[in-house]
Structure formats: C-alpha cells, structure tokens
Amino acid sequence: MGRLSSAGNQWTENTIYSGIQIQSTSSAIPVPIVYGRNIVSPNIIWYNGFGAWASVTGKGGQKQWTAHYYADVIMGICEGPISGVGNVWQSSTIPLSLGLMGLTLELGGSPQAVWPYLAAKYPSQALTYPGTAYVYASTFNLGASATINSSNFEVYGILAGSGFNSIDADPAQMIYDFLTNSQYGVGFPPASISGDSLYNSAYGYQNYCKAVGMAFSAVLNAQERAASILTRWLQLSNSTAIWSDGMLKFIPLGDSVVTGNGATFTPNTTALYSLTDEDFVYSQGEDPVQITRSDPYSLPNWQSIEIQGRADNYNTGPVTAFDQSMIDRFGLRLGSTITAHEICDAAMGQTAAQLILQRGLYIRNAYKFKLGEEFCLLEPMDLVQLTDSVLGLNATTVRIMEIDEDEAGVLTVAAEEWPGNVQTSVAYPTQNVSSGAPTASNTPNQVNAPLVIEPPPALTDNASQIWIGVSPQNADPNWGGCVVMASFDGTTYAEVATIYAAAKQGVLSANLPAYSGGNPDTTDTLVVNLTESGATLTSTTAASAAAGVTMCYVGGEYLSFTTATLTAANQYNLTGLYRGQGGVESVGSSAGAPFCLLDSAILKYAIPSAEIGQTIYLKFQSFNIFGGGPQDLSTCTAYAYAVQGTGALGAVATALAVGAAMDFGHVAGDGVSESDDYGTLSGTVTAVIDIGNCTS
Helix, strand or coil: CCCCCCCCCEEEECCCCCCCCCCCCCCCCCCCEEECEEEECCEEEEEEEEEEEEEEECCCCEEEEEEEEEEEEEEEEEECCCCEEEEEECCCCCCECHHHHCCEEECCCCCCCCCHHHHHHCHHHCCCCCCEEEEEEEEEEEECCCCCCCCEEEEECECCCCCCCCCCECHHHHHHHHHHCCCCCCCCCHHHECHHHHHHCCCCHHHHHHHHCCCECCEECCCCCHHHHHHHHHHHCCEEEEEECCEEEEEECCCCCEEECCEEECCCCCEEEEECCCCECCCCCCCCEEEEECCHHHCCCEEEEEEEEHHHCCEEEEEEEECHHHHHHHCCCECCCEECCCCCCHHHHHHHHHHHHHHHHHCCEEEEEEECHHHCCCCCCCEEEEEECCCCEEEEEEEEEEEEECCCCCEEEEEEECCCCCCCCCCCCCCCCCCCCCCCCCCCCCECCCEEECCCHHHHCCCCEEEEECCEHHHCCCEEEEEEEEECCCCCCEEEEEECCCCCEEEECCCECCCCCCCCECCCCEEEECCCCCCCCCCCCHHHHHCCCCCEEECCEEEECCEEEEEECCEEEEECEECCHHHCCCCCECCCCEEEECCCCCEEEECCHHHCCCEEEEEEEEEECCCCCCCCHHHCCCEEEECCCCCCCCHHHHHHHCCCCCCCCCCCCCCCCCCCCCCCCCCCCCCCCCCCCCCC
16 A cells, blocks of 8 residues: 655555454364363454554654554453453463453353443344353454454353352252253253252262362363363362262262361261172172272372462462372383363362372272172262181172173172272362463552652752652552653543662651751751661762762751761651751751652643643552552542743853843833732742852
C-alpha cells in the first residue's frame, strides 16, 4: 500500500490486517469442565466489528505510521455455571484481571441473558450461549498485531470451595456431579450410586478425603474415557470403586484411623469370615490358596506426581515421595511420574504420592482361592482371614479385590494382603512447588503520607516545581515504586510521573528551635525518627553540608546536616546544622513535624502555568519490585494540594535579584507595567532579595 509524502520525508508502515489473526479458536474442541479453582485458556467463539485507528510517530524526515486494531469479541471459557474468574495471565508471571483487560464475565447459567450490545448491534447473531461461561468486550484492544494474546483464566468453577480448604472441590461431590450431571455428565443413573459409601458413613469416601486433607480442582479439556478419569481420581485419593448389589460403591483403601480438618475416618477392620482348609473349593492339582509375591527389585521406591501449583501461578512441577530404607536395600527404583493436574496444593500432592508409594511397596502379596456359593454375600473390599497349614497362614487377614462366579456357583476370589497401617500417609513438611521464578504478582503496601512541597526559587533554579517524596508503609521490601496519578476533580485520574525510589522520610522526635545566628548551628540538635520509611542516614563533611548535599525539609525549613548519629533503629541525632538554606528563613519546628531528605529519590515535577492556583488531587499507585502487582487505584488515598507556584520569582523580583535597575514610574499618573504578587503579609517568606542600602 503506497503513501504520498512530501519531499524529504520517509514513511515506514506496518503490515495492514483485514481481520483478527486467530491464535486460539476452534469449533472442534470440547467445552472444558472446570471443578474447583484452576486455570483454563479461553476460546474465541465470536467476533465482529473489526477496525483500526492509526498513529504517527517520529520526527523530522523519518516517520512511522502504525495501525492499532480493535474488535467486538466473545471468548468461551468452560461449562457453567461458574462462580467467577480470578487472575488472568498473558505470557508472564504478572497476573491481570478481567477489568484491566476490559472484559465482562457471564457465569454460564441456563437460561442466560443475551449480551445487550450484541442484541442491539448484531441482532441476527445475538446468541445467549446457555450453560457456557464466557467473557465479552466491545472494541477490544488487539494491539498493533491484530491478535488476542494467549491467556489463562483462573476459573472459580463448579463446586469451588466445597473442599475442606474452602478453595478446591470436594472429591465426593465432584465424582457424583461428573457421573450424573444432566448437562455435561456421563449419564450414570443417580439411583445406582451408593450415597452411603460416598457421604454418609464414618468410613465413607467424603469423610476419608476430608480427614486426610484431599481436595481436587480438575480441568477436563481433552477427550478422555470417563473410566480413565474416574480411575485417576480414585488412585490419587487412595480409594477404589466396586459394583455390587446393583450399586456403584466407593471405598477408601485407608487401613487405620485418620483425624484431620474436623473429620475422623475409621476404617472397617472386621473380618467377615475366618476361612480354613475346610472352606476352600479344591481343584485337581492346585493348592487351595495360591500366593504371588512381588519382587522388591521391581517395585518403585521413588514416586513422583506432577501437580499444577496454585502458589506458583499454576505452573506444573513434581512432588516426590521416597522410601530411603528400600532405596538403601534394593537400590533406587524410579516409578513413572503420574500426571495429577487436578491437585493444586503441594501438601495434597505429597499425601497422594506417599500413599501411592506405600501401597506399591508394602502391599506385595496377592492371594487367589475358591469358595462355595454359601459365601455369595462376600463382595470386593471385604476382609476375611485365611488359615492354610501348608503355607503357614494362621488367621491372616486379607482384603478381597475381585470375585468371579462361574455357572456352578463357585466363587474365584482374588485378594491382597492387609497388614494395616501402611495405607495412611504421614504429614511430612512440604515445600511448595515452584518454577524457580520469583513471585511477580504480589501487591506491595501503599505509601505513607507523602511529602508534597514547592521549594523556593533558589532550589528550583527559578522554575515552578512540585517536589514529591514517598515511601512504602512498613518499609515494604516488595515495593518497587509508584505511579503518580493526578486529577482536578478527584474522580478522573491521569498518569503524570513514576517514582522508583523510596524517600527517606519520617518525623521530628523533639522540638527544633528557630535559629538566627551564623552557620553552622552548633547549638541545636535535630532529632528524627525514620521508622515509617525504614531509612538510614549517613554523615558528610562540613563543606558538603554547607553546599546542601544533605539538604532536608523540616516542617517548613530547609537545612542540611553534617553528622548523623544513630541512637536507635532508624532514629538519629543530626548535628552541625546549616540553617536557612535556599533563602528561606529558619522558623523552627515542633516534635511530630515532617522530615524528609531531599536526595535523588525526590520527584521534581514542573508545574504548568495553567495549574497554578488550582487544587489537584494526587494518588500514588504502588507496584512491586518486578513492576507488577499494581495497587488497585480505587484503594489509593487521594491527597489534595493547592498549587501556588512559589518556586519561580516574578518579573520584578527576577530583575532585582540580578541587580537590574527598575524604574517604577510616578506614584500617580503612570500605568503599572510590571508587577509581582508576593502573597499575604503573614505568609511564609520563600525568597529574600538584598537590594543594598538606601544610600548606595
């Protein structure tokens, strides 16, 4: 695309787009199901109203024309209804919010109202998307590349907060919803699920998960067999499911009493039968009880699971469990890493890994035997005792895992050893999973009450300026600076500057008398407390102090100090004072008056002439040391300041200050050609000009 240009000018243009450059949309992917609180990527399901606006940058003969794009968009998130969306990440560890991105959320109810803007502008395309949570925006900013950046939304999904920690989902409720939900579930009949095994008993699944501290936040966003999903959830929660008496039952594998999170799990430890040689059905040439024992050299003694750590912005990372005694005896045997992205807490991951490890290491004996039809009431997960004189079994407790019945009514039973106390996890201290990157999303403390002053002309080089010093509350080490926002009406704010360093500010701990003698003032001591900023002060030479290197603002006076003596944490006695700096008279200050060192941390903001005489409102929006985690502007305190413009001399005073003669004309008859406004008689003196004596 060409462009006419005047001679000598060179124009540079970017690629021109005619539509959104799609990165994350598909009509064939399944709508994700989100349980608990986890992250999911949105999918663009509609857009229209694509447009652009242009900007020109550059000076002289080299200019660049850049297009910035926008569009009306709807992005689907997941099955609804959800309860909300938290943080949003776009290719960085610094979280955003839907509000900062200009997006509005629909929770995905059924029915669901149509987006009013969509109905008004595109009535033929105004769908309600019932049962789908989505976000939308009109004239959504696409930037210069006409793309919607890849992003991840922290979704407060189905059953969020129902788990023991009030964040994740209760696994029992999650499994029931997954199997029976009429909108997105498997379609399993609710009447065929044993509610007692899920919820009601002391040894039920829900009670077990609460006692051991297990809750899930699962994202189902890929095609997978329902049986595979259910098997994984049960493995991670050390439980199993059986089909018996026409009911699906959920049985924890825990074998000892566990108490935690206000719940106590009590396993069933009662053996239903004590079986002896007389009870077994014999087959020709076979032992009545057959034992298979696993080779310890083949068993993993180091088990890892991969979780999605919420404390690390949902990055994936391993949690490991190992048995050092088994490693020392049989050598290191690594188990296959189990993907467990439904676990978002390191402590839960440690529990799951430990239980999987212990079950694999210590449940090693498998038994097989046959019984007559008189034992037909037995079902998987029941306990029985085995006595076999040949094998040396004497009332050995085993747990039935599987029962097959043939046409003759003979039951073939598969069981495993039940030693007790090996399928309960010890709560080891757990380190949160981390990608190694520092946390860049924490919001720092807001600032202390700022110092806002207009120094005299001698300090501003005769320019109207506002000097601002700020520091974080409690000397927050996570504070990286603040954005200075200004307003004339206290409602609409605009960014005017950024501060990156904390001021050394505090208060006077004792009165400082006024001083009229020569410098330095060796009589008075300036006692200051810098606890609010956590700052330190250092001494300097007399020559540097006289030159204003340690210039301070002290309750209306400008002075500098020579010696700083530390008396307590962040508290100093300042001596060797040079008073009345900047041409401002020494007025003295009372205890509690503000103190601030006027060093390079002070923002010096030039006052436009149009702002003199107006009241401005200032907010200081803190950000952290990584430049992220900005403070919500609505929570920032607004500080009103009346701009006076005292940092610059008027025309008359400027001429007098350089010794220029001024003829003011006759008292009567001549018009006023030059004038200065020196304020009220009781106002603070900001400049002193010596024009000599009357006879010179």
